[in-house]
Amino acid sequence: MISNLHIKNIGIIDDISIDLNSGFNVLTGETGAGKTLIIDSLNIIAGGRFSKEMIRKGQEHSFVEACIYLPENENSVDGNIILSREIHTNGRNMCKINGRLVTVGELRQCMLDIIDIHGQHDNQTILNASSHIEYLDNFAGKELLELKKEYLEFYEQYNKIKFELKNNYGDDKEKKRKLDLLKYEENEIETAKLKKKEDEELENLRSKIINFEKISQNLEIADKQVNDNALDAITSAIRALEKIEDLDEKYAEKLDNLKSVYYDLQELSRDISSLNESTEFDEEERIQVENRLDLIFSLKRKYGNTIEEILNYKEEVTKQICKIENMEEYINKLKFEQEHLEKRMLDICINMNRVRQVSADKLSKKIDEQLEELEMKNAKITVLVKFNQNNEFNENGLDKVEFLIRTNIGEEEKPLIKIASGGEMSRIMLAIKNVLANVDKVPVLVFDEIDTGISGIAANKVAQKLKQISKKHQVLCVTHLAPIAAKGDYNYFISKDVIKEQTKTSIKLLQEEEIIKEIARIASGNQSQIALEHARELRKNQE
Numbered sequence: 346m347i348s349n350l351h352i353k354n355i356g357i358i359d360d361i362s363i364d365l366n367s368g369f370n371v372l373t374g375e376t377g378a379g380k381t382l383i384i385d386s387l388n389i390i391a392g393g394r395f396s397k398e399m400i401r402k403g404q405e406h407s408f409v410e411a412c413i414y415l416p417e418n419e420n421s422v423d424g425n426i427i428l429s430r431e432i433h434t435n436g437r438n439m440c441k442i443n444g445r446l447v448t449v450g451e452l453r454q455c456m457l458d459i460i461d462i463h464g465q466h467d468n469q470t471i472l473n474a475s476s477h478i479e480y481l482d483n484f485a486g487k488e489l490l491e492l493k494k495e496y497l498e499f500y501e502q503y504n505k506i507k508f509e510l511k512n513n514y515g516d517d518k519e520k521k522r523k524l525d526l527l528k529y530e531e532n533e534i535e536t537a538k539l540k541k542k543e544d545e546e547l548e549n550l551r552s553k554i555i556n557f558e559k560i561s562q563n564l565e566i567a568d569k570q571v572n573d574n575a576l577d578a579i580t581s582a583i584r585a586l587e588k589i590e591d592l593d594e595k596y597a598e599k600l601d602n603l604k605s606v607y608y609d610l611q612e613l614s615r616d617i618s619s620l621n622e623s624t625e626f627d628e629e630e631r632i633q634v635e636n637r638l639d640l641i642f643s644l645k646r647k648y649g650n651t652i653e654e655i656l657n658y659k660e661e662v663t664k665q666i667c668k669i670e671n672m673e674e675y676i677n678k679l680k681f682e683q684e685h686l687e688k689r690m691l692d693i694c695i696n697m698n699r700v701r702q703v704s705a706d707k708l709s710k711k712i713d714e715q716l717e718e719l720e721m722k723n724a725k726i727t728v729l730v731k732f733n734q735n736n737e738f739n740e741n742g743l744d745k746v747e748f749l750i751r752t753n754i755g756e757e758e759k760p761l762i763k764i765a766s767g768g769e770m771s772r773i774m775l776a777i778k779n780v781l782a783n784v785d786k787v788p789v790l791v792f793d794e795i796d797t798g799i800s801g802i803a804a805n806k807v808a809q810k811l812k813q814i815s816k817k818h819q820v821l822c823v824t825h826l827a828p829i830a831a832k833g834d835y836n837y838f839i840s841k842d843v844i845k846e847q848t849k850t851s852i853k854l855l856q857e858e859e860i861i862k863e864i865a866r867i868a869s870g871n872q873s874q875i876a877l878e879h880a881r882e883l884r885k886n887q888e
Contacts, residue, residue, distance in 0.1 A: 346414055346819035347460075347789055348425075352386045353408040354401035357841060358850045369815035371833030372823045372852075373863055378839045379850035380823045384462065384793040387411075387821075391460050392440075392453025395432050406433040413459060415788065420455055428452065462791040463774055472762045478746035481728060483784035485704035489697060496693040496742055503686045503738065506679050520669055527666050530648070534659040537640060539652050544641050547634055554631045564620055571614045579607045687736060694732075694742040701730045701744055708780065715776035719810065720803040721769065725751045726777075727758055748777070771795035772803065775810040782817040790814060792822040796829055808832045827868035831883035836860045860884065 350363045358379055374380050389395050390409045400407045408431045416424035422443055430452065431439040440452040447455075482489050553560065586600040641652065648658040668675060705728035712726040726748060733743040749758040752769050764770045774795070778785065792811065799807060808828040814820055815834065824830055836855045841848050855863060864880035865872045 347411055347821075348414045349412040350383070350386065350390075351408075351410040352383065354404040355386050355389075355399055355407050355409070356382045356401060356850075357848045358382050358386075359401065359847075361850060361852055363837070363852055364854070365819070365821065366835045367819050368834035369812055369832060370819070370821045371830050371836045372821065372839060373825070373830050373836065373867060374839030375841070378841045380839050381793065382850065383839070383852075384791060384823060387460065387462060387791055389432070390428055390430055390452075391456040391462065392430075392449050395438075397432075397434055397436070400432070400434055404434075406431055408432075413789075415459065418459070426455075426459075428455070458787060460789040460791060461787045462793065463795060474747045474760060474762075477728075477748050478741050478744065480781055480784065481701055481704060481708060481730075481746050482741075483786075484708050484781060485700055489700045489704065492693055492697050492700065493742070496690060496697065497740065499686050499690050499693070500738060500740060503683065503690065506683045506686070510676065510679055510683070520672060524666065524669050527662050527669070531659060531662045531666060534644065534648065534655060534662075537644060539641070539644070539655060541652055541656075544638065544652055547638050547641070551631075551634050551638060554634060564617055568614060568617045571610055571617065576607065576610055576614070579603060579610065583607065687738075690738055690742075691736065694738070694744070697742045698730065698732050698744050701746065705730050705746070711780045712776050715779050715810070716772065719772040719776055719806045721752065721772055721776075723752070723754050724769075724773070725758075726773075727751075771799065772807060775807060775814070779810050779813055782814050785818070787818070789819045789821070792820070792824075794823050794825065796824050796826040800826075804828045825867060827864050827880070827883055830860075830864050830867055831880070831886070833860070836863065838863055 346367050347365050350365060351361075352358050352363075353360045356379065363383070372380050372383065385399065386409045389407075390411045395407075408429065410427065410429040413426045413428065414424055415421050415426055418426060420426050420442055427441075427443050429439075429441045430449075438449060440447050440449055442452065442455055482493060583600065583603055586596055586603060590597040590600050644655050645651070649655040709726050709728045712728075713724070716722075716724045716726065727750075729747050729749055731745045731747075733745065736743065748761050750761055750764060750773060751758045752764065761773065764773060771792075778790065796804060796807060804826045805828045808826070808831070811820060811822060811829060812832045822829060822833075830836060836859075838853050838855050838859070839850060840853070841850050843849075853859075861877060861880045861884060862872050864883055865876035868879060868883075869876035
C-alpha cells in the first residue's frame with residue numbers, strides 16, 4: 346500500500362504530504378481544490394506523461410515522492426519502496442527507486458504491478474484485451490496454472506528450436522557462401538600456426554633489434570671496463586696481498602676473498618662478451634620479425650584481441666563448419682524435436698482450453714451477478730475464449746481471451762474499451778474488479794470521480810462495491826457522492842486558500858464528526874440539522 350505521498354509544485358499544490366492507510370481512503374472537497382491534481386501526481390509517480398504546464402507558476406520544477414509498503418516486492422528494502430520523480434521546466438526528468446537513478450520506463454515498469462488508476466477516460470489493464478487471459482487464468486485457479494507451468498517448459502524449448510531452424514544459414518547458396526567464408530577463416534588462422542604468448546616474445550625481440558646499436562655499444566664499454574680496469578686493478582691488489590699473506594692469517598683470508606672476486610669478474614666478463622656476440626642481428630631477421638608481428642596484428646583485428654582469443658575463435662569456426670556440412674542431418678533432428686514438442690504442447694493447450702471454457706462461463710455469471718446488483722440488470726458480460734486452430738503457439742498456449750459486454754437488450758456485444766457511457770463504464774469496472782479481487786495482484790486501486798453519471802440506488806451499490814474491493818486492496822477514491830464518502834475508512838478533505846496572493850491546496854484527515862459534516866455538505870450543499878441527520882444515517886451503514 347501507499348503509506349505516504351509527498352507532492353510539491355504541482356498546479357496549485359505548493360507542498361503537501363499525505364499519510365494514507367490500508368482499506369478505503371476517500372478524498373472529497375470543493376471543485377477546483379486540487380483533488381484531481383493528487384490523482385495526476387499518482388499518475389506522474391507511476392511513470393505517466395507529464396506536461397510542463399503542470400509545474401506551479403514561478404517554480405522551476407515539480408516533485409512527487411511515494412513511500413510504498415510492499416514486503417514481497419523485489420525492489421523493497423525492509424518492506425518499503427521509496428519512489429520519486431522530479432521534473433524541471435527545461436524538460437530534465439529525474440526518477441529514483443530507493444535512491445537509485447532509473448529511467449521513466451523503469452519507474453513505469455516497477456509501478457505497473459503496484460497501482461491501477463481508473464478515471465473517466467483512463468484505459469487500465471483490465472481494458473487491455475491482452476491482459477484478459479491472465480485474469481481468467483488466475484480466476485481458473487490451480488489446475489489451469491499447473492497446466493500453464495508445464496506448457497511453458499515445453500514452449501521455451503520450442504522457441505529455441507524455432508530460432509535454430511530460422512537461423513540455419515538460409516538456402517543452399519547462402520550456406521555455400523557462409524561455408525566458404527568459415528573455411529577461409531579457419532585456414533587463415535591454421536596456416537599462421539600461432540603459439541600462445543608468441544606476440545609478447547616477438548615484441549621483446551623487436552625491441553632488441555631496434556635498439557641493437559645502443560645495446561652493442563654499451564655491452565662493449567662494460568666488457569672493456571671489466572677487462573681493462575677492474576681485472577687489472579684486482580690483479581695488482583692480489584700481488585700486493587701475496588707479499589704479506591704469511592705475516593697474518595687475516596691477510597691470507599682477504600687474499601682468498603679477493604681471488605674469489607677475480608674469478609667472478611672473469612666469468613662476468615665472459616657473459617658480457619657472449620651477450621654482445623648474441624646481439625648481432627641482420628636485416629633479414631628484422632624483416633621476418635616485423636612481418637610476423639604484422640600477420641598477428643592482422644589476425645587480432647579480425648578474430649580477437651589476443652592470440653588465445655583467435656585460437657578460441659578458430660575452434661568455434663570449426664564447429665560451425667561441421668554443423669553446416671552436416672546441416673541436413675542437424676535440421677532433420679531439430680524438426681523431429683519440434684514435431685514432438687508441438688504434439689505435447691497441443692495436448693496441454695487442449696486441456697487448458699477445456700479448463701478456460703468452463704472457468705469463462707463461471708466468471709461471466711459472477712460478473713453478471715455483480716452488474717445486476719449495480720443496477721445494470723440488462724447488461725451481460727461474455728468472457729470469450731477462442732482456440733487457434735493453426736497451432737500458432739504463444740506463451741499462453743493457443744487461446745485468445747477477451748471480455749465482451751452487452752449493456753442493453755437487443756444490442757450486440759462489444760469489447761470493454763468501446764463502452765461509451767461513463768456511468769456504465771464505472772460500474773462495469775467495479776463489477777469485474779470485485780469478482781477478481783482475490784486474483785488481481787495489483788495492491789493499490791485508484792478511482793478518480795468514477796461516480797460521474799450515476800446517482801440514487803446505483804450510487805449506493807457502487808459505494809458497496811468499492812467497500813468490498815477495499816477489503817482486498819488499498820483503495821483511493823475521489824468522489825462527489827455522499828453514499829461513497831459515507832463508506833470511507835479514512836476520509837480526507839482537500840481545500841484551497843489564498844495566502845499572500847497565491848492559491849495553495851491543503852489536505853486534512855477528518856475525524857468522525859468532521860466526516861458527518863462533509864457528508865452533509867456533499868449530499869445537501871449545507872450542514873443543516875436535517876442534512877446532518879441524513880449523513881449520520883448514511884454513516885451507520887458504513888460496512
